[in-house]
Amino acid sequence: MSSRNLFVAATIACMTGALFGYSVGFIGGILVLPSFLHHFHLDLLPAQDVASAQSKIVSSWLAGCVIGVPLSVPVCSKYGRKLCIIFSASLYIVGALMQLLDVHNLLSVFQLGRLLNGIGTGAGTLVSPLYIAETSPADQRGALMSGYQVAIQIFALVGFWGAFTCNSIFDTTSNLQWQVPVLIQLLPGAILFFGSLLVLPESPRWLISEGNTEAASKALAWLRMSDENSNEISAEIARIQKTVDANTRLSTSGQQKSFFQQILSPPLRKRMLVGAGIMIFQNLVGLNALNYFSPIIFMSAGFISVSASLFLTGVFGLVKVITALLFMFVFIRVRGNRFWLLFGSALMGVCMFVLAFCIEQMPTPDPDQASTLNAHGVISVLMVYIFAFAFGVSLGPISWNVCAEIFPSHINTKACAVTTCIQWLSQILIASVTPPLIAFIGWGTYVVYGTCCVLAFFWCALFVPETRGVAIGPDMDRAFGDSPKDDTIPEVAEIEDVDETTSLIAKRRRRSSVAHVV
Incomplete structure (x- = not known):
């Protein structure tokens, strides 16, 4: 099976790392630019007040990142990984646009934009590694997830040199000196938003947990570039289905703990x-x-x-x-x-x-x-x-x-x-x-x-x-030395009778198709 679509999906998901990296890379440069200090009247303040204002700008983004993680949990769990990535990109873009608004040169508007920007980044740091882990085969997962760190470092470098270059080519009296580095934020944000909206499939594991086996098969077939009725896709869907069924049994049996x-x-x-x-x-x-x-x-x-x-x-x-x-x-x-x-x-x-x-x-x-x-x-x-x-x-x-x-x-x-x-x-x-x-x-x-x-x-x-x-699943349980008899971990059961489970999945798919036609 070809891995092209899987790499495309992982690359799009890794763009949340680009949001992270660029936000860290460019902010230190623009905070000391003469045009930025003049636009927000910071050049008229004592050095201690300037340092305090700069610290608030940095800390507002970090606070947003912390807020964004728990805020994205219900989105990620209830509405899916794909929608959570779109949620992350949307907040990031809105925050970047707010930083460009000229509302009486108020620094508070810029700080609010940084806060929203951080919330989007924090949401992305939660959902993207999850999405890549859930969509990747075990033998490719490590390499694909490492792309997240690559995106962070590349765009951190872009952020640093972007601010450095704008300081060199724009006059200190021009607002473009600080606005261009801020504007560049829209590039990774737009790639993430439109890539997620138009290209990215939902996580097959999440779809199966929601009872949508047919959509999960289509998503997995696209990721693996294979026929959704092939034995490979059916077997992988069967393995995921068995894990989800174990979770469901545990939940409905009344043994589910907080x-x-x-x-x-x-x-x-x-x-x-x-x-x-x-x-x-x-x-x-x-x-x-x-x-x-x-x-x-x-x-x-x-x-x-x-x-x-x-x-x-x-x-x-x-x-x-x-x-x-x-x-x-x-x-x-x-x-x-x-x-x-x-x-x-x-x-x-x-x-x-x-x-x-x-x-x-x-x-x-x-x-x-x-x-x-x-x-x-x-x-x-x-x-x-x-x-x-x-x-x-x-x-x-x-x-x-x-x-x-x-x-x-x-x-x-x-x-x-x-x-x-x-x-x-x-x-x-x-x-x-x-x-x-x-x-x-x-x-x-x-x-x-x-x-x-x-x-x-x-x-x-x-x-x-x-x-x-x-x-x-079960292999990861064994890596941590978990006993198959432990009922707190529903994924410890070995995947047995795969052919039988694959047949069951196929029957479910056929019934779903018939119902859809009727």
């Missing part, structure tokens, strides 16, 4: 521990510290000029993009998730400790000299780049992949909402504590993050099982 009772039960508690922990460590290892402060690190390393520091920061973004692509097409096919998590955590820890040592040893830069390069400075730059590589082959993509695939289907949406909220809350925490850490302990900040990398290594070694190539 979500929190289930997720805190011994079989699922380990999965939530894995999902929550991997999202927390994704932020604790310190990538955001390098994202926010890499220009300062490069200047401390001896690259005194602003242009040289910004250029090296752009290369930092390019390294992240190349690594994400290499992981998607090469590394994930070489070794399993556990190997890359352990390798990446160890290498990131080494980079952070070496970076701390080098920064502590570096002399204070002399602003009167164009360059004060030294060995410690060059090593510091290399450590930043190697850290970006290590993150890009480990916690960066694998965190999203694991959380989207490890939970049973009957609680998958809510469980992923919990882990995604934890991810955003951890990101807010790190963004808040990094500046004071830099201010008070300086190079010791990187010792703190290096220690977190060590903790991440041992945590992954102790708790995270191998999930690469493991099918969602």
Whole structure:
């Protein structure tokens, strides 16, 4: 079976990562543009008030992301994955347009646009990994879900260089200097909206859970580029159907527990521990510290000029993009998730400790000299780049992949909402504590993050099982050591008598067709 349509669907779904990446990449650049400061009268305020206004703009987007995750849960569960992706794109586009509105130069309108923008992004971070995990075969799931991280890094790079370029080509008195980077937000938003509306099929797993087997067969046949009456499609539909039937029996038997009772039960508690922990460590290892402060690190390393520091920061973004692509097409096919998590955590820890040592040893830069390069400075730059590589082959993509695939289907949406909220809350925490850490302990900040990398290594070694190539359902249950007799996990039963179940699916399909004709 050809994978072309599956790749198209995954690419469209991954555009929610583009919303994420571009929003992070461009905002830091426009907040310091003279035209932006003048348009919103920030250039007339004291420096402390300007910093406060800039912080509110950033935090409004992060708050929106946190709100967007639980807000999208009922949409995703009741109305489907496709409609939730359209919901995400719509809010993002409306938020981007609001940021361009000129309502008496009110910054509050811009902030409200950022809030809506963030809600759309947060919704996308929940639904897209779910959609890709549910539509992908086990042997292709990891690579396709890694496309989400690729989209984040590519559009973060576009956002950074877009703001940098507009600063160079537009006059400081022209509003186009800040409006063009804001306008570019509409590009990934429009691709996601129209791609989802016109091309993307609904998740077959969700359709079957809603009792629409015929539509599920058509959607799966399109994704696999196969005849919906073929044995392959019927067998896959049968496997999904058996899982859904088990969920239905559990629900109607009166044994269904509340979500929190289930997720805190011994079989699922380990999965939530894995999902929550991997999202927390994704932020604790310190990538955001390098994202926010890499220009300062490069200047401390001896690259005194602003242009040289910004250029090296752009290369930092390019390294992240190349690594994400290499992981998607090469590394994930070489070794399993556990190997890359352990390798990446160890290498990131080494980079952070070496970076701390080098920064502590570096002399204070002399602003009167164009360059004060030294060995410690060059090593510091290399450590930043190697850290970006290590993150890009480990916690960066694998965190999203694991959380989207490890939970049973009957609680998958809510469980992923919990882990995604934890991810955003951890990101807010790190963004808040990094500046004071830099201010008070300086190079010791990187010792703190290096220690977190060590903790991440041992945590992954102790708790995270191998999930690469493991099918969602009974195989994933066995990966976590769940007993088939445990009634809290309805997917543990082996798929037996597939021919009989396939025949039943075919009969249901024929009856549905006859009813439709009548």
